[in-house]
Amino acid sequence: xxxxxxxxxxxxxxxxxxxxxxxxxxxxxxxxxxxxxxxxxxxxxxxxxxxxxxxxxxxxxxxxxxxxxxxxxxxxxxxxxxxxxxxxxxxxxxxxxxxxxxxxxxxxxxxxxxxxxxxxxxxxxxxxxxxxxxxxxxxxxxxxxxxxxxxxxxxxxxxxxxxxxxxxxxxxxxxxxxxxxxxxxxxxxxxxxxxxxxxxxxxxxxxxxxxxxxxxxxxxxxxxxxxxxxxxxxxxxxxxxxxxxxxxxxxxxxxx
Amino acid sequence: xxxxxxxxxxxxxxxxxxxxxxxxxxxxxxxxxxxxxxxxxxxxxxxxxxxxxxxxxxxxxxxxxxxxxxxxxxxxxxxxxxxxxxxxxxxxxxxxxxxxxxxxxxxxxxxxxxxxxxxxxxxxxxxxxxxxxxxxxxxxxxxxxxxxxxxxxxxxxxxxxxxxxxxxxxxxxxxxxxxxxxxxxxxxxxxxxxxxxxxxxxxxxxxxxxxxxxxxxxxxxxxxxxxxxxxxxxxxxxxxxxxxxxxxxxxxxxxxxxxxxxxxxxxxxxxxxxxxxxxxxxxxxxxxxxxxxxxxxxxxxxxxxxxxxxxxxxxxxxxxxxxxxxxxxxxxxxxxxxxxxxxxxxxxxxxxxxxxxxxxxxxxxxxxxxxxxxxxxxxxxxxxxxxxxxxxxxxxxxxxxx
Ligand SMILES: Cc1ncc(COP(=O)(O)O)c(C=O)c1O
Numbered sequence: 001x002x003x004x005x006x007x008x009x010x011x012x013x014x015x016x017x018x019x020x021x022x023x024x025x026x027x028x029x030x031x032x033x034x035x036x037x038x039x040x041x042x043x044x045x046x047x048x049x050x051x052x053x054x055x056x057x058x059x060x061x062x063x064x065x066x067x068x069x070x071x072x073x074x075x076x077x078x079x080x081x082x083x084x085x086x087x088x089x090x091x092x093x094x095x096x097x098x099x100x101x102x103x104x105x106x107x108x109x110x111x112x113x114x115x116x117x118x119x120x121x122x123x124x125x126x127x128x129x130x131x132x133x134x135x136x137x138x139x140x141x142x143x144x145x146x147x148x149x150x151x152x153x154x155x156x157x158x159x160x161x162x163x164x165x166x167x168x169x170x171x172x173x174x175x176x177x178x179x180x181x182x183x184x185x186x187x188x189x190x191x192x193x194x195x196x197x198x199x200x201x202x203x204x205x206x207x208x209x210x211x212x213x214x215x216x217x218x219x220x221x222x223x224x225x226x227x228x229x230x231x232x233x234x235x236x237x238x239x240x241x242x243x244x245x246x247x248x249x250x251x252x253x254x255x256x
Numbered sequence: 257x258x259x260x261x262x263x264x265x266x267x268x269x270x271x272x273x274x275x276x277x278x279x280x281x282x283x284x285x286x287x288x289x290x291x292x293x294x295x296x297x298x299x300x301x302x303x304x305x306x307x308x309x310x311x312x313x314x315x316x317x318x319x320x321x322x323x324x325x326x327x328x329x330x331x332x333x334x335x336x337x338x339x340x341x342x343x344x345x346x347x348x349x350x351x352x353x354x355x356x357x358x359x360x361x362x363x364x365x366x367x368x369x370x371x372x373x374x375x376x377x378x379x380x381x382x383x384x385x386x387x388x389x390x391x392x393x394x395x396x397x398x399x400x401x402x403x404x405x406x407x408x409x410x411x412x413x414x415x416x417x418x419x420x421x422x423x424x425x426x427x428x429x430x431x432x433x434x435x436x437x438x439x440x441x442x443x444x445x446x447x448x449x450x451x452x453x454x455x456x457x458x459x460x461x462x463x464x465x466x467x468x469x470x471x472x473x474x475x476x477x478x479x480x481x482x483x484x485x486x487x488x489x490x491x492x493x494x495x496x497x498x499x500x501x502x503x504x505x506x507x508x509x510x511x512x513x514x515x516x517x518x519x520x521x522x523x524x525x526x527x528x529x530x531x532x533x534x535x536x537x538x539x540x541x542x543x544x545x546x547x548x549x550x551x552x553x554x555x556x557x558x559x560x561x562x563x564x565x566x567x568x569x570x571x572x573x574x575x576x577x578x579x580x581x582x583x584x585x586x587x588x589x590x591x592x593x594x595x596x597x598x599x600x601x602x603x604x605x606x607x608x609x610x611x612x613x614x615x616x617x618x619x620x621x622x623x624x625x626x627x628x629x630x631x632x633x634x635x636x637x638x639x640x641x642x643x644x645x646x647x648x649x650x651x652x653x654x655x656x657x658x
Contacts, residue, residue: 103556150284176443
């Protein structure tokens with residue numbers, strides 16, 4: 001059984017941690033990922049920096065900009081993941097935009113995902129309408145495409161998206177970009193119940209989640225919570241003294 | 257030689273021009289794009305919408321614009337040069353044709369807030385004018401560098417009550433202004449209409465902008481026939497940033513036996529790293545919601561373009577142009593800053609018309625040794641905008657201070 005399937009079979013609270021590769025230093029990726037795992041992360045998303053991150057707020061934009069100026073690239077990221085894989089068996093997904101992958105070559109990209117044991121791929125600018133080709137190709141080599149749904153996605157579309165994704169989907173918590181402001185819990189609850197009713201696979205929730213209360217709350221209505229901007233903000237403020245470990249441990253606090 | 261095709265009918269129903277175009281956007285925007293497409297297709301065949309738009313174009317925008325035979329330069333060059341005077345539109349460029357069209361859609365869709373991106377500021381000014389006219393709130397994203405070089409337009413937008421948000425990320429020009437506008441739209445999608453200024457972005461924008469701009473080509477066709485007594489011109493020429501003024505002129509002639517030329521900005525030369533010649537030097541990719549050619553490095557990171565002209569300083573190009581390039585229906589050339597400024601001075605001195613720096617690139621094609629125009633041809637140039645906004649930039653370039 002795949003790592004993703006195994007993880008989401010378990011009926012406990014889950015914390016997914018997003019780290020931008022190559023930030024704050026080119027070689028930081030491994031250290032930050034291992035800190036997150038030590039702090040209790042259940043799954044890791046590694047962000048592939050892009051020059052024009054449309055779906056990202058100021059913090060991930062900043063982190064991506066720094067990572068790119070450090071000279072990060074997909075081939076370096078794959079080397080980093082291979083090294084991380086020697087030390088951990090938790091699910092790892094790559095999250096990024098479509099263009100760097102097109103430039104790398106889709107076959108080449110999927111092949112390197114395979115050899116570095118990547119479990120899933122999240123591409124916010126590749127929706128259902130354009131994504132069939134890529135998603136089917138990924139699935140044919142047993143890598144899970146993780147498509148996104150949003151608060152304004154119809155029930156019918158949630159069904160289709162979860163069918164194409166197959167193993168896991170990602171529910172964007174807000175109308176907005178990463179790190180954005182949360183809407184009312186009442187609306188969120190309605191939306192998450194709607195995703196639960198219509199999705200044919202488990203789903204994680206992210207965008208704007210930044211406290212252990214949030215993580216606990218979202219786990220009541222989904223299969224896991226993703227934290228990204230809030231963690232990178234800690235690293236931006238002070239990269240020393242294991243900021244990711246400390247923050248993740250705190251986030252995970254009540255979700256044992 | 258350019259290919260002619262019959263029954264050109266693009267984009268297809270999914271918004272593609274073969275491999276180009278599409279909707280490469282965050283999921284949040286998909287329902288909004290679908291809603292926009294539905295409304296647009298509805299209104300396209302709605303008589304009262306079209307009458308309303310035509311009246312606005314006429315009484316507010318100042319259409320129709322003249323097709324002017326520029327006799328002095330024609331004599332000098334040995335062929336007829338016709339200028340389609342989009343510079344005489346209200347707010348000074350072709351951009352108002354599209355801004356009015358999209359504004360009517362926004363009203364019809366009950367949106368209460370307008371956002372736009374702008375490079376040269378012409379689209380921002382056109383949008384600000386329409387928003388003022390209809391009493392809607394308007395926010396314009398503009399790169400910090402463009403704010404500096406197009407100060408005059410920033411002031412005009414302010415006068416008309418628009419809020420200008422300076423964009424400081426990346427290249428601080430049109431590319432990044434577009435990123436910020438998209439982020440705003442994702443966040444405020446429920447009440448906000450995004451008026452895109454060129455034939456770029458996710459479907460249905462490239463189609464809708466082209467259609468609203470096609471009034472240029474439709475008028476030109478009639479005027480040319482009437483004024484010249486001939487059926488068709490030999491050649492059409494327009495500058496290409498995102499590509500809207502070009503498609504507006506070209507599209508009604510696409511099935512006709514007419515040569516079509518698009519002119520990109522070569523900045524300091526296509527052999528340098530400082531240019532915006534997307535089709536000459538770009539590669540296939542995805543930017544701002546569409547698959548098209550774009551300037552990028554080997555890792556798929558978008559590179560920072562350069563042109564003296566803010567409206568052409570963009571690393572992408574509308575998907576339809578990539579398609580027309582691929583099928584060889586349109587020939588694409590590029591001209592440098594220097595050639596454009598020369599052409600601007602030449603047209604000013606010979607015809608008393610100061611074109612926008614963007615437009616000057618199309619004029620420069622006439623003076624380029626690389627063109628294959630034959631004596632006696634009828635050549636139509638889209639004079640997309642006037643140069644008032646650029647006088648500071650040009651003066652500085654020529655070493656003057658005003
Ligand atoms: C006068 C003028 N012409 C041309 C352009 C380029 O845009 P497009 O290629 O969409 O016509 C601009 C853009 O700002 C402009 O102001």
